[in-house]
Amino acid sequence: MNQENHDNGRWLHRELKDKILTVHRRTTANKKETTMKLTGHCYCGELKYEAEGEVLAKGNCHCRECQYMTGGHPLAFLVMPEAGFKYVEGAPAIFRRSDLENPRTREFCANCGTHILSKSRPGAVVLKVGTLDDPSVFDKPDMSIFLIDKQPFHHIDETAPTYERMKT
Numbered sequence: 001m002n003q004e005n006h007d008n009g010r011w012l013h014r015e016l017k018d019k020i021l022t023v024h025r026r027t028t029a030n031k032k033e034t035t036m037k038l039t040g041h042c043y044c045g046e047l048k049y050e051a052e053g054e055v056l057a058k059g060n061c062h063c064r065e066c067q068y069m070t071g072g073h074p075l076a077f078l079v080m081p082e083a084g085f086k087y088v089e090g091a092p093a094i095f096r097r098s099d100l101e102n103p104r105t106r107e108f109c110a111n112c113g114t115h116i117l118s119k120s121r122p123g124a125v126v127l128k129v130g131t132l133d134d135p136s137v138f139d140k141p142d143m144s145i146f147l148i149d150k151q152p153f154h155h156i157d158e159t160a161p162t163y164e165r166m167k168t
């Protein structure tokens with residue numbers, strides 16, 4: 001690919017990004033809020049969703065459970081308000097472990113198996129960044145969590161704080 005084509009590609013990508021994403025940044029006295037309107041879908045396309053609102057957190061999770069979802073590497077997550085989330089096509093299959101006292105709710109596509117989100121705290125959904133129409137909006141993690149379960153082959157983002165378990 002020559003340079004000109006490459007640049008055209010980048011430009012097209014940016015136009016597409018403008019269509020599917022609205023980002024507003026505003027700075028209040030001591031808090032920077034980023035609100036986003038995101039769209040995404042599962043691998044087969046049966047499930048489609050929209051998520052709108054303030055980004056509550058984003059990071060990489062190295063926990064053992066996430067390794068099952070990703071195939072081994074850390075999971076990139078984006079926490080969004082549950083009130084701003086909805087499926088616009090399809091209905092997810094729901095899984096909770098019955099052997100745990102406070103199991104997470106996991107929602108995934110019954111057809112292709114893609115995990116869309118988990119629910120671990122009230123009022124929020126933890127989106128799997130790989131299901132976004134444009135995963136690049138994640139940009140970079142603000143934190144790396146559950147390093148207690150880190151594997152020797154994991155890379156840790158050097159620009160973000162790290163935590164043994166949850167962010168404290």
Ligand SMILES: [Zn+2]
Pocket residue numbers: 042043044045046047109110111112113114
């Ligand atoms: Zn699917």
Ligand SMILES: [Zn+2]
Pocket residue numbers: 061062063064065066067075146
């Ligand atoms: Zn995890």
